[in-house]
Amino acid sequence: MSPRRKERRVGVVAVAGAAALVAVGLNLAFSAVAAHRRRKRQELPGFSAQVNLSAAEIKRLADRIIAKSKETYDAVAAVPLDKVSFANAIAPLAELDAQQFPLVQACVLPRMVSPSEELCRASAEAEKRLDSHFLLCRQREDVYRVVKAFTERGERIGPEETRFVQCLVREFERNGAKLTQNKRKEMEKLKSLIDDLNLKYIQNMNDLTKFVLLSEEELAGMPLEFLKDLEETDGKRKVLLTSYHVTPILEHCKVGSTRKLIAVAYGQKGGKQNVAILEKLVQIRHRLARLLGYSNYSDFAIEPRMPMTSRKVLEFLEEMSEQLGDLANRELTLLKDLKMKEEGDAQFGMEDLLYYMKRAEQHKVDLDIGEIKRYFPVKLVISGMLKMFQDLFALQFEEIKDVVVWHDTVRLFSVRDANSSDLLGYFFLDIFSREGKYGHTCVVTLQNGCLCSNGSRKVPVAVLLSQCPKEFDGNSALLRFPEVVRIFHEFSHVVHHISNRATFSRFSSLRLEGDFAEIPSLLLENWCYESISLKMMSGFHQVMKISHDVFVLKLSSNSMNFQEQELMRKRTGSSV
Structure with a gap:
């Protein structure tokens, strides 16, 4: 992933002023346009996500989110500890999450996609305010006491409800809700130091x-x-x-x-500055983890993920090392031999790994990188990918025209079950590069699939962001094969998100444990190496130098080359 991605994980909602009067005629015109925009949104069943807010609307919406959140938390905090129940202590927090998540995303999305500097500033300011507010919510000792009291009453609830309560308790405790006032002040000081050091480190890296x-x-x-x-x-x-x-x-x-x-x-x-920053970060993070009751920062960081403890991670890495060590050594010997042939008796360094992996692949498939790229025009890749997922999961994608979006290159699709025609959700494609847009391929969730307190279901809505090149002078924009795999991987997140049928917004696909959320996409991206999907997504955009079938056969035969070498490289934390 992953800003992979994906969403603001702020407080209860996530894991990602009035204007002066102007001339009456102009005001009426703006009102008519705004009403038209709202009508366009309301025509889409189950779609409450907003994607075309003004800067003033973003500010007002953030104000409303904060006010409603505070009202709900105050109400839960007021519940007597001897009268707590799921209905008065837990359900209000779940409903708040369901209703406010798409509103929060409406505030923060413009920062990633809008061509307007004014909107980006308003979005960034709203995001900062919302982050701060939801952090305070997760530190409220009075609400934590009520939730904790519910866990001790023994009320019978279903497995998903039980999991939701467990997540609530864990999030409160990770944010210091059970600490004494003095220890909470110390925690805030440590977190502030960590945030400052993180920012300095990133600024140095982004120079x-x-x-x-x-x-x-x-x-x-x-x-x-x-x-x-x-x-x-x-x-x-x-x-x-x-x-x-x-x-x-x-x-x-x-x-x-x-x-x-x-x-x-x-x-x-980052130089020596970042080395010093990293040394300080390690020490301060350890102090924070110990303050919160963990043995070390690794245990604190791993707890919300599937392994849950650093011990299990180390055991897994050792097991992988034992299983892959011999094969990785054989692969490395092959790469060293290639370097010997091309460059003579030279030492093999980490800077050589990617180059000779590519050289070995080229020898095997007998295609150079430039030749491969010519088989993947952007439009053909996208249309083939959509068809692939429709066939694989019995889905029906239908493009929705004449809907106001944040840029004229953005497309909106509805998703239905191909057998029952039931509406499953929506997704936006915002794949072409432009100035000011988020610079990586990722998925942003706008609305989570969940049940509301009135029995209605919100359908999932997601955005696929990328930076694909545009057509120029009638020439097709082309993608490198790794870029094809990356887009396929991220669109797998979209399909996973839309296929989700959780009761709680908290358990919508991309808000689950981060490592678990990657599994479907890691699995599905292997379809990029199958001949059936390669044929759908590729085609020479000019005069073919070799037949399409031969190209597909050569590329698909190379699907698993050097996977062990990649795993060993990632385990050592190599930056190249």
Whole structure:
């Protein structure tokens, strides 16, 4: 994932002023437009998510969310401890979550997608206010006492209700609700220090002023399209130390010294400043974990995930190491032999891993990277992917036209069960690059599928964000195969989200344990290597140099190359 992603995990809702009067005629015109926009939304059954708010509307909505949340928490806190029940202590918090999640997402989405600076500022300000408010909600000792009292009464409830209560208690306790006042103040001080250090660390890593100047000879092997995108300075190409520049060079550059130079420079981003910051972070995080009753910060961080303890994680890693060690060593020997043939007697470093994995794959499929890319025009990939998921899960996607969205390239689809025609949910596709938009492929949930207190069901709504290139001068925009897999992976999250039938908003797909939420997408992305789906998503956009069937056969035969090497690389935490 993953801002993978995915949603604001704020307080109870997640895991992601009046204007002066103007001329009467103009005011009426704006009102008519706003009413038209609202009518368009209301025509969609089960769709209450809002995607076209003004800056003033975002502020007012954030005010309303905070006021309603405080009202609900105050009501729960007022319940006498000897009279607590699911109906008066737990159900109000669940209903608040169900109703407010899409409202919160309506406030924070513009920061990621809107071309308007005014909307982005309003969204960022609302997000900051909401984050602060929901953190305070999760620290309310009076509400925690009521919820805890309910767990001790022994009222019989269903398994999903039990799980919801367990999550409530855990979230309160992780935020210090059971600490004494003095310890809570100490916790706040530690969290503030951690936030400041995190921000400084990220700012150092995101410093876009760092770059390396390289000649075309030093960039031998790089695709022409990549070189064209690099800024020229003093007759050399300017390579920024970002993943968009670094990863392609580590994968394709034939010059070993260049790969090493870039890998070292990228690995040293942040410099000695970040080393000092990291040392402080480790110490302060340990103090925070101990204060909250955990043995160490690892146990605190792992608790909300499937393993639940760091001991289980270590056991899993050791088991994986034993199972994959021999195979990984054989793969590494193969890669070292390739380097020996191409570069002579040179030491094999981490900067060589991606390049020689790609070289081994090219030898096997007998296709170069540029040739593969020509088989994946964006429009064909998207249409083939949609057809694949419809066939696989018996779904029916229908594009909805004439609906106001945040940009004219955004598309909206309804999702129905192909057999019963029941409405399952909606998704937006916002896949083309533009300035100011969130820079990675991810899924944002706008509305969770859940049951409301009146018996109605909210249907899931999600957005697939990406930065695919646009068509230029009639030429098809093309995707690298890893980009195809990434989009397929993220759209799997969309389908998982829309297929969810949880009672509680808290258990909608992307709000489950983060590692569990990745499993369906990790499984489904393997379809990208099957011939049936490759045929749906690919097709040479000009004159074919080889037949489509031969291309599919070659690419699908390479589906599992060096998976063990990738796992071992990730286990060691390599940055290249």
